[in-house]
Amino acid sequence: MSADKHLQSWQERFEMAEAMQPLLGKLYRNQGVEVMIYGKPLLNASTIEIIKAHRLVRRHVGEKLRLRESFPFVQALSKLAVKQCRVDIGKLAVNYWRDHTDVSEIESYMAKELADAIDHADDVAPRDVVLYGFGRIGRLLARLLIERTGRSNKLRLRAIVLRGGKKGDLEKRASLLRRDSVHGPFNGSVEVDEDNNAIIANGTYIQVIYANSPDEVDYTKYDISDALIVDNTGIWKDEAGLGLHLKSPGASKVLLTAPAKGAIKNIVYGVNEGDITAEDIIVSAASCTTNAITPVLKAVNDKYGIENGHVETIHSYTNDQNLIDNYHTADRRGRSAPLNMVITETGAAKAVAKALPELAGKLTGNAIRVPTPNVSMAIISMNLNAETSKDELNEYLKDTALQSPLQNQIDYTDSTEIVSSDLVGSRYAGVIDSQATIAEGKRAILYVWYDNEFGYSCQVVGVMQTMLGLTTLSLPA
Incomplete structure (x- = not known):
């Protein structure tokens, strides 16, 4: 292949990835559909990340998946009334092209493969989440929750709780969310609302609450109810300490982002999240x-x-x-x-x-x-x-x-x-x-x-979803 052909090939892939981006965004924001390629999430992915995800398919099946082969599946998906699910278009496309040579049957194929998610009942109410503590893990959890912002999002970051702050504290907290020496800049916009003591990140309104003890907060004053409190402080690790959160009006469950003491269940998402029951109100995401x-x-x-x-x-x-x-x-x-x-x-x-x-x-x-x-x-x-x-x-x-x-x-x-x-x-x-x-x-x-x-924060989000019953249908099975 000549140098010009290499460049032309790259340009075609780049343009195809750019064309995918608005479709991927709308599918998530409007329908709650997360698109993946062999497990690699494309939510908020850049054009280069989309191209790289396609290249990784070779590791799975020993052959390339070209963007021009997967793009018709994204288009077909955007036409279907699919809701609240994860769809792996990589697997769907590879399976299809093994038995077909043209695009004429893609829409009917997709309708059949995704039948369980078409007009899927969206009857699960969004749940409030409060981050108690805003250190390394707290800020990364905030980033992960904010990247999912949209009308169909079920995990809604409503507040962060901090120890009593001095003058300028709010701006400094926002700055730490905005910039990170290890993980780089925040992907989006972070603003400060000094009058209402809040941070607004990519349209997500996050109330900043100051308290010195878990039982000092009345969350209902901020229109927060039935909330999952994610304790990132590591200060309280047993039922007596973590149970203080449940004395605050508006709090219903607690997740500790550290190993717990006593009989509290330590959950490693992907291994034993099935041990979580509806009665479990205090859970640990282990270390x-x-x-x-x-x-x-x-x-x-x-x-x-x-x-x-x-x-x-x-x-x-x-x-x-x-x-x-x-x-x-x-x-x-x-x-x-x-x-x-x-x-x-x-x-x-x-x-x-x-x-x-x-x-x-x-x-x-x-x-x-x-x-x-x-x-x-x-x-x-x-x-x-x-x-x-x-x-x-x-x-x-x-x-x-x-x-x-x-x-x-x-x-x-x-x-x-x-x-x-x-x-x-x-x-x-x-x-x-x-x-x-x-x-x-x-x-x-x-x-x-x-x-x-x-990586640990991603695991914590999985435990959060399980605790709140926000399991997501993944297709193809």
């Missing part, structure tokens, strides 16, 4: 590390069985460490985080058993905090009940990441060049680095990357 390793451990245990193992976490430093050497109540954490590797404890290995009881007592764990601001790695060393090899184990994990019910939690890379900064913004709970896999006989070691901020 970022537990979310990263549990889906992988489940996949391995399901096929090979795990006799025992050890998890070593190479974890980016966090806000509970000191920037420079100073007093800290915890061992070693008082030493400068940007200058030292710091050995510390992690309860993630033991916490796995709360989501995956069959591994109770089989895992140990430790952690090393390292001088990077985000993206961590779990090194999982296991003794298995059945023999395997590096190639066999990788092939199984690749198939798990692409085709299984865990495909939204586990990603897989075979790159020989990938490093931690490449995983910033990953929406997966964990990413298997296949080049580092070690397996021989019944012994296996896996290296799992994870964005301990953004």
